[in-house]
Amino acid sequence: MLSEKERAALVLRDLEGLTTEEVARVLGSSEATVRSQISKARVKVKGFVERYFRRHV
Amino acid sequence: MNCTDWEERLALYAGGDLAPAPAAEVERHLAECAGCQMFASGLRASLELLEGAHQEVPAPAHFAAVRSRVLAQLERERRPFWRRAWVYGFAAVAAMLLAAVAIWPSRWVAPPPPEVAIVHAPAAPVPIVPARPPQAGHKPRKKAEPGEPLMVRLVTDNPDVVIYWISERKGEY
Numbered sequence: 001m002l003s004e005k006e007r008a009a010l011v012l013r014d015l016e017g018l019t020t021e022e023v024a025r026v027l028g029s030s031e032a033t034v035r036s037q038i039s040k041a042r043v044k045v046k047g048f049v050e051r052y053f054r055r056h057v
Numbered sequence: 058m059n060c061t062d063w064e065e066r067l068a069l070y071a072g073g074d075l076a077p078a079p080a081a082e083v084e085r086h087l088a089e090c091a092g093c094q095m096f097a098s099g100l101r102a103s104l105e106l107l108e109g110a111h112q113e114v115p116a117p118a119h120f121a122a123v124r125s126r127v128l129a130q131l132e133r134e135r136r137p138f139w140r141r142a143w144v145y146g147f148a149a150v151a152a153m154l155l156a157a158v159a160i161w162p163s164r165w166v167a168p169p170p171p172e173v174a175i176v177h178a179p180a181a182p183v184p185i186v187p188a189r190p191p192q193a194g195h196k197p198r199k200k201a202e203p204g205e206p207l208m209v210r211l212v213t214d215n216p217d218v219v220i221y222w223i224s225e226r227k228g229e230y
Binding site: 014015020038039040042043045046048 | 064065066068069071072074096099102103104106108111
């Protein structure tokens, strides 16, 4: 499960197309924190997707 | 270096979030590590899937079904008070029952025990004849009041075996 911050960072960066700097400004965090949240969220999403396809395909 | 140490950089690299120097370092590692190549391709695939799903416009019926499920879930989560009320109500009833049980014996007056006639029975089963004729010098046994149960205790030779016979008949054995 993604944390709230991870989900927000992922949506803003990967779906809304904001830069990491803009995401940091929106979420009131440092850019390093946002980059860490984005990378964790991407790894988690990769895990979800792979598990989903292993189960359903 | 363990490949798990590359995961964070690979995840940033997959979204184009690495500066040129660290990106070049990741590319050098990818060129010689099959495991990380697979990891990176999985990251790219899941990101593409996410972007594709985001751009896809859901069918109105599907959207309405998902929306109603989400709203129903929110509604269920918004009503924790009722769940707690059930628990508190149950606890209150249980507490009242416990209090009633605790108070009850102090007000309860035990009825007089039924009259017991003790008969020593022989080892072999014999017809039960518990009544004994009144003996001289003995006060006659108080006759059981009508309606009172009569209990006869048969003591056998075996100390572990005691037979009780309870009669509902009025003053007769």
